[in-house]
Amino acid sequence: xxxxxxxxxxxxxxxxxxxxxxxxxxxxxxxxxxxxxxxxxxxxxxxxxxxxxxxxxxxxxxxxxxxxxxxxxxxxxxxxxxxxxxxxxxxx
Amino acid sequence: xxxxxxxxxxxxxxxxxxxxxxxxxxxxxxxxxxxxxxxxxxxxxxxxxxxxxxxxxxxxxxxxxxxxxxxxxxxxxxxxxxxxxxxxxxxxxxxxxxxxxxxxxxxxxxxxxxxxxxxxxxxxxxxxxxxxxxxxxxxxxxxxxxxxxxxxxxxxxxxxxxxxxxxxxxxxxxxxxxxxxxxxxxxxxxxxxxxxxxxxxxxxxxxxxxxxxxxxxxxxxxxxxxxxxxxxxxxxxxxxxxxxxxxxxxxxxxxxxxxxxxxxxxxxxxxxxxxxxxxxxxxxxxxxxxxxxxxxxxxxxxxxxxxxxxxxxxxxxxxxxxxxxxxxxxxxxxxxxxxxxxxxxxxxxxxxxxxxxxxxxxxxxxxxxxxxxxxxxxxxxxxxxxxxxxxxxx
Numbered sequence: 001x002x003x004x005x006x007x008x009x010x011x012x013x014x015x016x017x018x019x020x021x022x023x024x025x026x027x028x029x030x031x032x033x034x035x036x037x038x039x040x041x042x043x044x045x046x047x048x049x050x051x052x053x054x055x056x057x058x059x060x061x062x063x064x065x066x067x068x069x070x071x072x073x074x075x076x077x078x079x080x081x082x083x084x085x086x087x088x089x090x091x092x
Numbered sequence: 093x094x095x096x097x098x099x100x101x102x103x104x105x106x107x108x109x110x111x112x113x114x115x116x117x118x119x120x121x122x123x124x125x126x127x128x129x130x131x132x133x134x135x136x137x138x139x140x141x142x143x144x145x146x147x148x149x150x151x152x153x154x155x156x157x158x159x160x161x162x163x164x165x166x167x168x169x170x171x172x173x174x175x176x177x178x179x180x181x182x183x184x185x186x187x188x189x190x191x192x193x194x195x196x197x198x199x200x201x202x203x204x205x206x207x208x209x210x211x212x213x214x215x216x217x218x219x220x221x222x223x224x225x226x227x228x229x230x231x232x233x234x235x236x237x238x239x240x241x242x243x244x245x246x247x248x249x250x251x252x253x254x255x256x257x258x259x260x261x262x263x264x265x266x267x268x269x270x271x272x273x274x275x276x277x278x279x280x281x282x283x284x285x286x287x288x289x290x291x292x293x294x295x296x297x298x299x300x301x302x303x304x305x306x307x308x309x310x311x312x313x314x315x316x317x318x319x320x321x322x323x324x325x326x327x328x329x330x331x332x333x334x335x336x337x338x339x340x341x342x343x344x345x346x347x348x349x350x351x352x353x354x355x356x357x358x359x360x361x362x363x364x365x366x367x368x369x370x371x372x373x374x375x376x377x378x379x380x381x382x383x384x385x386x387x388x389x390x391x392x393x394x395x396x397x398x399x400x401x402x403x404x405x406x407x408x409x410x411x412x413x414x415x416x417x418x419x420x421x422x423x424x425x426x427x428x429x430x431x432x433x434x435x436x437x438x439x440x441x442x443x444x445x446x447x448x449x450x451x452x453x454x455x456x457x458x459x460x461x462x463x464x465x466x467x468x469x470x471x472x473x474x475x476x477x478x479x480x481x482x483x484x485x486x
Contacts, residue, residue: 041120047134068132068142070093071123 022055031082034061037075042068050078058088096128104146104170107131112161115140121155141166195400202231203262204397204405210269215252221245222266230373230407233259261403283332286319286479288312292341295475302335312341312478321484332484339479342453345442345472351434352465353427356420358388363417371395371409378411386417427466431459434468442472451475 010020018025018038025037036052036059043051043058045068050061066080110118115138122129132142144152156163178184205227209215225244227236238257246252253271257264286302291313297304302319306312321335363386369378392414399405425433435457443449454473459466 041123042116045116045119045132045134045140046137066134068129070128070130071119071132072128073123073126 024054024056024059026059028082028085032079033069034078034082034085035075036078039076042076052076057090059085060088061085100128100143100145101170104168104172105143106146106149106165107141107143107167107169108149108152108163109135109166110140110142110156110161110163111138112156112159113138114159115161118155118159118161121159122152125151125155127152146170146172198406199262199404200233201262201407202227202233202236202259202264203229203407204264204399205229206263206265208265208267210267213270215268215270218245218249218252218266218268221248224248227257227264227266233262236264261401262405263399263403280334282334283321283484284335284481285317285321285484286335286337286339287482288314288316288318288339288341288478289480290314290341290343290476290478292343292476292478294318294339294341296340297337298339299335299337301333302337304337318479335481337479338477340475341478343474343476343478345445345474346469347438347442348467348469349434349438350465350467351425351430353425353430354464355423355425357423358418359421361417361419365389365415365417367413367415369411369413371411373407376411384415386415388420389415389417391415427461430466431468434459434466435470438468438470442470446472446474448474448476 007020016025017023022038024039027035029035036054038054040053040055043053045051047066048062048064050066050068052059052061061078061082062084063080063082066078066082069077069079071077112118119129119132119140127144127148129142129144132140134140153163155161205219205222207218207222222241222245225241225248227241236257236259238259241257242255246255251271252268254267254269256267258267259265292311294306294308294310294312297306297308297318299319301323302321303323305317305320312318318339319335319337322330322332324330365384365386367379369376371377394412394414395409396412397405397409446452451474452472453475454471456469456471456473458469458471460469
């Protein structure tokens with residue numbers, strides 16, 4: 001009950017969703033850069049394959065020469081030749 | 093992001109290589125603790141290279157131990173390491189400090205005086221007067237009172253119309269405008285004569301106001317009255333006026349020269365020796381190469397002040413002395429050659445003197461041959477307007 005009220009206020013104030021909740025925000029810039037905010041951790045990291053877990057599920061990125069450009073507490077930036085990415089929805 | 097990088101550079105960072113089977117776990121733990129990592133790159137299956145802040149390294153070592161990873165440092169980057177590198181070089185640091193101190197200290201003095209004269213008209217002895225007024229090389233900048241110096245210099249001299257001193261860095265720029273001599277303007281209302289200012293023969297005289305004192309064909313010399321500033325009427329008597337009129341006269345410009353047939357001339361051979369020296373204020377150090385090997389030579393000395401920036405002169409200058417070798421060449425002219433050479437030289441000089449070259453009427457050349465030289469006389473005959481106003485003094 002309390003949570004829904006908070007979310008209603010936030011909606012009213014038009015605060016971005018990724019700020020007040022755990023929903024990840026994924027921005028892809030060109031085909032070479034990808035920024036994921038609100039992530040939980042890295043599950044796998046290879047040069048050609050990255051799996052990143054978020055609170056809503058897992059993002060897996062395919063490509064080659066993949067680097068983790070920066071990794072801070074709230075966002076991760078992946079650069080390299082991204083070929084595809086997909087989501088594994090968490091079922092709860 | 094760039095700000096973060098700069099901050100990291102200032103605090104210093106490490107590029108480490110982590111080796112192990114649970115690298116992802118290692119990274120997640122690091123992330124959960126809030127450590128910043130960047131430029132993460134996987135080299136091969138079990139090796140990863142990443143940058144990390146220097147302060148977090150100890151914690152990271154502990155985490156690596158926990159996760160069974162192996163760490164080794166690949167590179168240390170940033171300001172702390174750079175400074176550490178120079179920590180042992182104490183003399184270097186001392187010299188750097190001394191140099192900075194000297195530059196700061198010397199920037200309080202004037203080390204160069206630049207004189208800019210408007211239109212490039214040179215004013216004689218101005219440097220001495222400026223020195224006397226208190227603007228000297230090596231003077232403290234705070235001691236210089238530009239207003240007082242300007243006043244003092246202008247009091248001493250009457251040929252300066254305007255003067256300005258600008259202190260820029262260690263350079264004092266003195267700007268000067270030369271004053272022309274006040275022309276004596278005779279008022280329209282005042283009575284005046286017209287007086288000749290050149291020697292010549294009158295060819296035309298036309299008195300508009302006043303009475304002509306000379307006729308056409310008269311020879312006048314400098315100072316003769318050409319038009320009198322009075323008029324005489326039958327009934328009115330003598331009446332003084334402001335004389336006005338046009339006087340044209342033939343004026344001669346003559347010049348002579350003696351050209352000997354046999355002359356020795358300097359001819360440069362093209363051989364040049366250069367020596368350098370350093371001059372600190374008035375103390376000079378030469379780097380000579382011994383006595384010059386030339387028999388006859390001209391010495392040219394040029395001084396270049398060293399400056400750090402455009403206006404920051406140092407009290408050090410490099411002196412470059414150039415010795416140019418010449419040979420004494422015996423030259424013999426024939427009569428004709430000497431004649432043409434002399435005429436050319438004289439004509440050149442004369443034409444500089446004459447203001448209006450279109451009014452040259454006649455050119456007269458006389459030559460007198462002597463035993464071993466030739467005398468050349470060149471006379472230009474020019475039609476000119478002569479006459480200046482001169483106040484009548486009663």
